[in-house]
Amino acid sequence: MTVLRTAAEPEQPASPGSPGGFAAVRGFLRKHETTFWRRGTLVAAIVPFVGLTFTIIVIAIKGWPAIRVNGTYFFTGSSWNPGSTYGATTTVKGVAVPQGASYGAWPLILGTIQSSVIALLIAIPISIGAALALTERLPKIVARPVGFAVELLAGIPSVLFGLWGILTVGPLLARDVYPKISSAMPNVPILNFFKGPTGQGEGLLTSGIILAIMVIPIITATTVDLFRQVPPLNQEGARALGMTDAEVTRSVTVPWVRSGIIGASILGLGRALGETIAIAMISGAILGHTAQNIYSPMTTIAATIVSQLDSSFTDATGFATATLAEAALVLAVISVVVNLLARLIVNKGNRLGVPTGK
């Protein structure tokens, strides 16, 4: 009597009376089943790599003419001028370009960095605080709804954040909060970025605040996962020595997961850098110059791509679309680098193999 069947053992006939092709095929399938599963799932596992490569190649090819013509002006220049799209074209370096076209993406790049930095400055302390409150001795009846709120914030579509930001939050802040900050700030370097006209609520600070609300769930969820992996014995030992919650947190919990928190913040940064539709709605979408103060309208790379792609079709030479491809390439490279960095930091600093994604 055979109970165990090993892979090496030849397949038994399916059933005594069933001859012909079908049984043979079934037998073949069963014999090589492990191989089929392995190959089949391998194909699926390669899909993300293929998609990533395809993405980079497509935008690199599409953006190549723009990379050659725009040169370094793309990174330093500030004017965003499609030229006379219905008029004469000139040829620069073998590329047909509408006359007078010049594309400098510095305001977009700076806007992307500024809004993301503001978002992180707001989001990181709030996320860590909320994660601490969620993991440390909070009654279940409070922790559950808060957990759901975090999940909800993560799931709400960005277009809803945009709608809420532009119709509710922006006007409210511009009316009640910004003027007070503006008049309270002293006129010294750095802080004078907070002075000046406060606008209608479409601009850098509003974008940063909404972005912060959008990245809080990412950082909080990742940080909660990290805190849950801190060995309870260490914390209990510290408590037994008479440490208060604050001291346990400062000297046991946080040091244990420090690199993980940095990784989580960089993951949030990745999301903030690439956020598109909400920023396109809230930023004021102004092209051509950088923000004058923290309230002034600005734009980001992602928001520019989504709002300018439509009008770039009017450029018959296709140069406007090529320039947007170059912008997309810059954005993709930044996000890829940021994500790899987050992964590196988390892997290097934490030998527990802490999961970083959601």
Next chain:
Amino acid sequence: MTNDTFTLEVPERTKARRRVGQVLFRGATLLALALVLIPAIWIVVGIIARALPHWSFSVLTQTSAHGGLANALWGSIIIMIGVAIIAGTFGLGAGIYLAEMSGSSRRAKTFDSFLRTATEVLSGVPSIVLGFVGYVALVVGLHWGYSLLPALIILSLMVVPYIAKATESSLSQVPTSYREGADALGMSTGYSLRHIILRAGLPGITTGLLVALAIAGGETAPLLYTAGWSDQMPSLALTGHQVPYLTYPVWAYYNQPNKALQNLSYDAALILLVLVVGLLVASRIIVARTQRHADVRR
């Protein structure tokens, strides 16, 4: 004479400082908690408050050509089902490979970690970049036009990493003893995967899939330049026909000078919100129900 007992003299000032530190700490964490809760409640209430005063259920049955959103709702549902099929298949496959099929040799491990990195990097590529690629390569390059297929491909590419990650991490929490037991009973690879391992990992996988659907249903930027927009009911044609979807009216109508269009924008926002909350609640229920019986905890 020596004193046997030893008392540690803690200065009153230190005691007070520690007490104040503890109170400040507790206050700060609770404040942070409130700062997470308030926006969540505010945005939900804000969206409901804008849509409710003029809400009428006819928006669910009329197309946009007649001032409703039925076409957008059905378009979004079709897109979500398509993404569930395509991204679900590939994401599940990728997750199974990364969790179960990875080799033990050094070279195989390097290869697997390479695939894992590619998956994670893809999840970090901004959706507008993927949408741009869809427009350039599929809509224009392959002459498919704004249609269902490019939208499905691009959205699937976006969410495959999430599903793969959820599958991988939930399968990696299935106890090794399950696999050993299945092997000891002589189960084939496929049988033990389908009946033992995937079953135990199902709650996590389902949650990942539902979150991915919520992401797909809530995307705007990549759809604008792959699906297009239409005020007619969507068809199931894969190419050549534009597809309406719920996020478009929110984005395109909120600043129109026409009150009816603005209201449509708020209505679409409310439907989206209900959809997302529904998916989240569904995933919570699934996890709660299956966790009662499984000894695999997430």
